[in-house]
Amino acid sequence: MTTSSEPRTEPRTEPHTELLRPDGSPVRVLVVDDESSLTELLSMALRYEGWEIRTAADGAGAVAAARAFRPDAVVLDVMLPDMHGLTVLGRLRRELPDVPVLFLTVKDAVEDRIAGLTAGGDDYVTKPFSLEEVVARLRGLIRRSGAAARRSESxxxxxxxxxxxxxxxxxxxxxxxxxxxxxxxxxxxxxxxxxxxxxxxxxxxxxxxxxxxxxxxxxxxxxxxxxxxxxxxxxxxxxxxxxxxxxxxxxxxxxx
Known part of the structure; x- marks a missing residue:
């Protein structure tokens, strides 16, 4: 079993139904991880969906970016160089109480998942993960949050x-x-x-x-x-x- 934290790439299917903000502008997603290669891959996959992406490499940068960018969803690594992801989550919630958060972590123990979800995270993906899975999870979170409207498939x-x-x-x-x-x-x-x-x-x-x-x-x-x-x-x-x-x-x- 691989221990790499790099996302697994899989063949892409045709783009899904487009998600947009109610004003017609692109959905905004903040990606927070200190692995630059991972944030680049994630950003590329999410931009393919037509979404606007910002990144941050630590907790302080994530909070500042969230304040300025006002994302519709956040992808958040649990282990950051300056603070724990759960601490970052608490600070994000003070800025954006309803923003959905998808945790990334290399840990797969049940207690770690429970800790993240209990603290207010909305979903949880363990590394290594497929880019398709992250996109699908985010689409579900964004739709359920009501932050975006779906256009007709055509x-x-x-x-x-x-x-x-x-x-x-x-x-x-x-x-x-x-x-x-x-x-x-x-x-x-x-x-x-x-x-x-x-x-x-x-x-x-x-x-x-x-x-x-x-x-x-x-x-x-x-x-x-x-x-x-x-x-x-x-x-x-x-x-x-x-x-x-x-x-x-x-x-x-x-x-x-």
Whole structure:
């Protein structure tokens, strides 16, 4: 039996029903662990869900991050360098009384699980764990806490932009937007990966499904088409990261 605390990776299935905050913004999760490799893996898996992630490496950092970030859920390691996870939990509860907390620990004794849950933790995962299990547990906690609303399985949403994968209807701020079949596929790929930079090569492979033989400028062309339809006269949602690729994210609120 392995004793490593590294998460076990498993093949990913298709994304689950999207969870969003009631205002349409991404769910927020705070990950607290002093193993940087573990927090990086967890953060990557949770960002794949479209969630916004903050991390902390100790108890004091966790409390400060919770105060500023106001997470919808917390993944909390029991053993931290400056204080015990149960102490951190108590301080978090003073800031955010209702936030669900998922404990991580290398201990698997029944009394340790009971101690964590009795102290106010909502769930408990022992290391090594699968990333899929942590994501599934968090989704359950967030849904039960009422911190997020579920969208229909067929509807993707980023900010005020929605895309129905069944009806192929697209709207921003309630205004219907007509897209060609290729524009729709490009937008769907962007919206399935909100806030994630996608390279031209990734977009060509996913949207056009074959090698364009160096004609990567077709991506730039179709991104420009989308911008005219999605962003025209509005705060931009589609952004270019020079030398890296493109991403979509909710529009910044207009200055008062």
């Amino acid at each position: 509807v993707l949403a980023v900010g005020d932009l929605t895309l129905d994968e069944d009806s192929h209807e697209v709207a921003r701020g309630g205004d219907s937007i007509h897209l060609t079949a290729t524009e729709f596929e490009l937008l769907r790929y962007l919206m399935r990966n909100p806030r994630r930079v996608l390279s031209k090569a990734q977009i060509l492979d996913r949207v056009w499904s074959y090698d364009f033989g160096g004609q990567a400028n077709v991506v730039e062309l179709y991104i420009s088409y989308l911008r005219r339809k999605i962003d025209a006269g509005r705060s931009p949602m589609i952004h270019t990261r020079r030398g890296a690729g493109y991403l979509i994210k909710p529009a910044e609120a207009a200055a008062a």
